[in-house]
Amino acid sequence: MSDLPLDQVRTLLAVVDEQSFDRAAAVLHVTPPAVSQRVKALEQRIGRVLVLRSKPVRLTDSGEVLVRFARQLTRLEADTRAELGLGGPGEPTTLPIAVNADSLATWFLPALQAVPAEPPISFDLRSDDEGYTDSLLREGLVMAAITATPHPVQGCSVRRLGTMRYRAVASAAFASRWLDGPLAERLPAAPTVLFDRKDDLQDGFLRRLTRRRLPTRIRHYIPASVSFADAVAAGLGWGMVPELQLAGRNLVELAPERPMDVALYWQQWKLDSPPLAAVADAVAAAARRELGG
Structure with a gap:
């Protein structure tokens, strides 16, 4: 995928994260027609439809593959810039995470409080049933998930948290x-x-x-x-x-x-990402205390 225009790939990711072309345009500081043109150009280059223009937008199977690549790319780029000292002062890393509602209401937020303040992280939490959060990983919408599924999603690692x-x-x-x-x-x-x-x-x-x-x-x-x-x-x-x-x-x-008893697992993309590793360690520690993990 080295020949893919990165601005088009990032634009597709913004459309998925913001769930609309208009909101993606506001985030990217461009016009909605420019967003539409970039996505269309990317689809023409790949030769496949990537996103369905519904409300909210939905990815096709090909779109899911490309969004996973886009999210990994942006995560690695941000981590590399941070290691080289090229990022802006205090520039946060955004981590989209899927969490089941009962964990979110009980033990999960204290786990996030234990994550080190540096490097700064912006948490983008998506709530869904623990039996379905793995689908958000598969679609590339999140980088990690609390799930009831012990079998790793392709490209992900899994560890048992507890019950x-x-x-x-x-x-x-x-x-x-x-x-x-x-x-x-x-x-x-x-x-x-x-x-x-x-x-x-x-x-x-x-x-x-x-x-x-x-x-x-x-x-x-x-x-x-x-x-x-x-x-x-x-x-x-x-x-x-x-x-x-x-x-x-x-x-x-x-x-x-x-x-x-419902067994819970932590699944995350296989990325060498210090922010993601810090969150995973904090979640595992909280799970050991509260879930017997």
Whole structure:
């Protein structure tokens, strides 16, 4: 890819990061037509469509390959400039990282606080279910991810962080109203709180409990980790809450002998990047403390 015009490659990366041609133009200090022309010229050079002009924009398979290259290139360039002392004073490195919502709400931010102040880093966090964050790595949208996938994405390394434990809980009033009787019989009829439609923890718990596939009838979707736990505490339904979020909430454990454990992994691109290595070390240290990694 040495013959690819780097200004066009960087322009494509800006379009993907900003999710629009107009915002990419503002970041690059050029006009939107100039951004469109650069991307079109790059597509003509490669002979393939790289990005779908939707809202937000979407990469094609060829676009994903090129964006991975572009991100690696810009990261290596920034690290090289820093080592040579050619960067501006205090010029930060931007690291896009995918994190599942429960980690973000509990142990992950303290991990970032432990990252050394030098070299300066700008964190660009993307939140998604841990079962899906690896796709953001594959698409080149992030450089590292907290994921439930132990198999490394192509071009990435992987290390186990530990286990996030979840407990089936509800408020005392909710349990008294809905769960007065054998749990396996009563729970499928009780209202359930779920994070979003990717969230399979509650249904997985029911399958283990009843040995049948019994989706609940009343399902509330609360797509924010802290608000999810608050909704369960408020009696909106029962749910699987991280053990790390139980302190200070008046919740009743429905099946103390049946926790659900989700193994978490850190995947990152195989780059010799000091900022990325510093973040990886801080995340691994925090995981050892909080997740038993």
